[in-house]
Amino acid sequence: MSTTHSPADSAPTVAELEEEGDIAADFIEGLLDIADVDGDLALDVRNGRAYVSVEADNPASLALLSDPDTVQAVQELTRLTVQNQTGRFSRLILDIGGSRDARQQELARLVDRAVARLDDGASQASLPAMSSYERKLVHDIVAERGFVSESYGEGADRHTVIRRA
Template identity: 60%
Template sequence: MSIDEAIADRTHVEPAVEELESDGDLAADYIEGLLDIADLGGDIDIDVANGRAYVAVNGGGSDLDRLATPDVVQALQDLTRLAVQAKTGRFSRLIIDVGGSRNARAAELKGMVDAAIAQIAAGLDRVELEPMSSYERKLVHDDVAERGYFSESRGEGKDRRLVISRG
């Protein structure tokens, strides 16, 4: 099953904790190999939560900071997912973080939601956000719902974005 097929197939069964731990280990090995090739340092932490394996690369100094941009982290995540899928034969929903960039992006997304809700409170019917990854859209959907507003995804591929409106 390709990544696109797995994303489209929302009926798939959540993987067992053992599978997620295995995915995390395979991902950590793959990332460690990439860091070695690039002669970059970093500590790799693996966690399993919410039906996903989370692999974080921390430390490594300013050299690692160059990898901590949203586009690079997303590309690293896509490559790592493909590497894990090649080893296991199944789609992996693992999440990669470099230098805390996911937390920084989550804070940025909360700021976008704050601004959108302020615009709606000021009279707009809806506010369209910038395109974002499926993981980022999920974070925003959850945040918007917690605040009592409505969100929906629109668009295709890299242009897929959220539209926020009154609940």
């Protein structure tokens, strides 16, 4: 059973996000079975998004799947599956083996290197293109460091530029 959520509507309801998580979990379980990988799934709703986490007793069993590029690709496939079944755009977030925490730490290091360039006299520092979710994390990290940031570009070329406040 799916409900249509038009773009003109407000944010998706918790029930809609839980439905997204359930659909995503079924899809990911199928992928894990195909790959013959043991993993436990946890579903959550946070900040207006469905979150699906894949964990394992033996983290090494998820090593290949937790590569950031692989997580991004599986997340996009999962979002497409959810959208196909619900008729709604999905902003679902997938974490495999702690990959999101690892990526957030990597983004923090990128921001710190950019801030160092500003401290060395640069008027601004550009970061590489990244997903909207990663840009949001960068904006939060930049604000915590006392700087300002803006996103520029279109589509896959959209990137963040950091300046002094």
